[in-house]
Amino acid sequence: MSDMIFETHPSEYKHWKLEITPPLARLSMDVQLSGEDDDADYQRKLNSYDIHVDIELADAVNRLRFEHPDVKVVIVGSNRDRIFCAGANIFMLAGSSHPFKVNFCKYTNETRLGIEDASAFSGQKYIAAVSGTASGGGYELALACDEILLIDDRSSAVSFPEVPLLAVLPGTGGLTRVVDKRKVRRDLADVFSTTAEGVKGRRAVDWGLVDAVYPKSRFDAAVEERAQALAAAGDDKAGEGVALGPLEPTIDESGIAYRHVTMQVDADTRTAEITISAPEDAGPDNPAAIREAGADWWALRMFRELDDALLRLRFNHPDAGLVLLKTRGSAENVLAHDAALAAHHESDWFVSEVLHHAKRVLKRLDLTARTFYALADEESCFAGSLLEVALAADRTYMLDSPDDPVALQLGALSAGLLPMSNGLSRLETRFLDDPESVAAVLETSGPIDPQEAEELGLVTFAPDDLDWEDEVRLAIEERVCMSPDALTGMEASLRFAGPETLETKIFGRLSAWQNWIFQRPNAVGEHGALSLYGKPERAQFDWRRT
């Protein structure tokens, strides 16, 4: 497969139509069967989605927040007759590798959580206008919306055919959202999730699967009415949108270079190195100047670049199991940007968007199934929002050298403005149920030297300059020899101590079960249901329960 690219723009969308009519926007799915510039060897029937379709959706959801502050309600619909969305393309799933399946599902999960994040923090509400059947991932997409309105035409239904037809799970958050978000009763959820044809009409409302049904004659008007009502309740945002220009990285054999982020991949050692550069100056400190900087503001631009690098890492470099995280430049300039974010995020919608974007990218880092070692070496600047990068890492090595003094530093965002999926700050997760240790860290002011960092529990090891090279090299060599799967399961278990949320339930519980099932012969074996989908043979199951 050729390298995947995650940047796109509405002008390039092939599978979605985005119409902006403030305060509403319509995001209508119209999946093309096949395209000349993609490598799909399967047909995308029935509005079924693959990664290309979801990349456009993710782009639209993110772009609406930055570029269209006047949009208060997004209506997610379909431009196809009688079908809302049939979910993930089964032939694509059946034909793809296990690592791709898992990464595809993770990405689509992040996109759906992005919809919920937009609703919660941008005041952009989502209505799923289900004017045809929403099955599997199609219904899961609807579940990510604030409201689900279903057409009552005697045929359109919502359904989870995965278990009965494919021997896999509705693994894109569906099972979790049904019982935990919509609070559908567990026995009804059981019936629903094992009934391939789904549930329609009044019963879908009664069971809590959708919010309302309308007859065909009234459906469009009812959707419009509900959308306008939601929009009327929303707050206005001052000023124009901020266009997100292309990142235009330089790509060569050794890696990829953006303006502030570079990523090198070494195939021989199966490692990657991501280096983040601090801003070159303190940057704008008031909303007007920040708006002026727009998408070039370091706090937005750098995190967009990091996000793009992480996605390329996940999909294009599956063998790079260990990532070294480095920073370069001026800690003061990072902290100045953090201070501007902290000062203005409550009063300025754009600053708020930049903050929440940074939060999402750091969550993407937390959820990336690679080992991360942060290396606080000479010239590093793990301060403020860049300290979060180190706190997201599985380990941090900090050089303790009198000749090259290295420091960490807290910033205005460190106390909780960049929460993890579990709802806690990275410091609160690190020192679980130990508010005194969190407070001790937060009470520091100014640079923290290696010894203090070790005492405070901020770094794993602080070798001196004699030991540094050997210790880091050894830690790298040991790590890259371990089983990728065992490391993935271990890291997923150690990174998210503490409370659970819808997000952590989806990534930790549901996805883990889905990954398991994606390995089971009953699904993916020669006679498995996923393998045989669309073929005349019936699946043959090993009946042993586990």
Add this chain to the structure above:
Amino acid sequence: MSDMIFETHPSEYKHWKLEITPPLARLSMDVQLSGEDDDADYQRKLNSYDIHVDIELADAVNRLRFEHPDVKVVIVGSNRDRIFCAGANIFMLAGSSHPFKVNFCKYTNETRLGIEDASAFSGQKYIAAVSGTASGGGYELALACDEILLIDDRSSAVSFPEVPLLAVLPGTGGLTRVVDKRKVRRDLADVFSTTAEGVKGRRAVDWGLVDAVYPKSRFDAAVEERAQALAAAGDDKAGEGVALGPLEPTIDESGIAYRHVTMQVDADTRTAEITISAPEDAGPDNPAAIREAGADWWALRMFRELDDALLRLRFNHPDAGLVLLKTRGSAENVLAHDAALAAHHESDWFVSEVLHHAKRVLKRLDLTARTFYALADEESCFAGSLLEVALAADRTYMLDSPDDPVALQLGALSAGLLPMSNGLSRLETRFLDDPESVAAVLETSGPIDPQEAEELGLVTFAPDDLDWEDEVRLAIEERVCMSPDALTGMEASLRFAGPETLETKIFGRLSAWQNWIFQRPNAVGEHGALSLYGKPERAQFDWRRT
């Protein structure tokens, strides 16, 4: 493999020594290499455990609560030199089927949670006296104890060699307990869990992996001292212990019959039927009479039988994917027993033990990876603690027939005395975040007829006598044709809505990851690390990360 038996008695233990010296008890592991009456084709070296070893442990933990109320502290140790416990037997794991692996881990997890339950609700504290290396499942056993005391002899360590040596996880709660129970910092947990030789001495204390270390010369005295101090802080319990006699079921080809519980398995249809009989009278209503009844008290006896049946179902009948749950007899008599439990559990330790035992058995039901349909048919009595059985089921069918009136009924335990693993009552989980619906159910008094049961949301369907047979038959036929794996993942996701606890994290998150890894070629393939353990070849890994 011949049918497994889960009942045992200290007089029959092969692998543990149980010494009772009130207020202390010593439970010392001394795993026999092989025995004449077991079918193991592997050597149990280094105090490594298999299911037979764990069955004895589970028996001891449970029996201590009922038979030895004067024991306040249990010291878990080893009778072997230089080894505490090496964890699960690797050769046993490598040679066993996937369903067995998964069920083995579930059982050992339940046993360790049983230790924590004894500490929390019986006031029997557990000290792990680690006078030799505790590796893998050995350290996980120690983690289930209240305190871990480690000998400081320059060689004894605690360790998780699973990831670096075996390409699997410390899946018996280990990863979760390290970060969530002991709150070891995640980066230190990462180093610990990837360092095969483990951590010893002062560093083990500093990292929070153990509570204290003592030199060899002082170790035994220090353990004794700490145990006596804990015992001195414990409350006294009045009266003698209650001996748990053997259940002595009748077993024939059609199934197993206990005094109050029967289980039939139909291999052709891959279904099982468990029928629970209500007590024949109201039973004793005061502590003295209850103590007189002892292990014959229905509330204890019936749940012990149900527990035994569930374990036999899991291990001996892997193909029976659907279980029909039935009840027979007098609802009033069940409710009278519930009332006695509710009235005296706070003042009488034995009644409290019976209540907590019922709670654990119902949790075992929740966690059993089979579909459960409760059938409230004529002559059924889903009332009180038996209503919990229906609420634990994936669906409940209730016959709505004027000729054979069927009723459900709440009881004195329904409001929260039998919580699930998520900490909520089954009603609170069923009506998540909907206290009004919970209250509406709890406010009912007396029998609830099918129509009311449906309105209250207590049953899934209430077919009339014309439809009953067909509807139930169809629901059974559909279910048994679906993929066992997909159903397991689905049920695990739908059953535990709401908050997460250490228990649900272990069973839902950690176990799911472990199950996944137990399928991965990197662990169990021809060249996988688990398959090659103990052999000269090195494991070969597929390096792709997921």
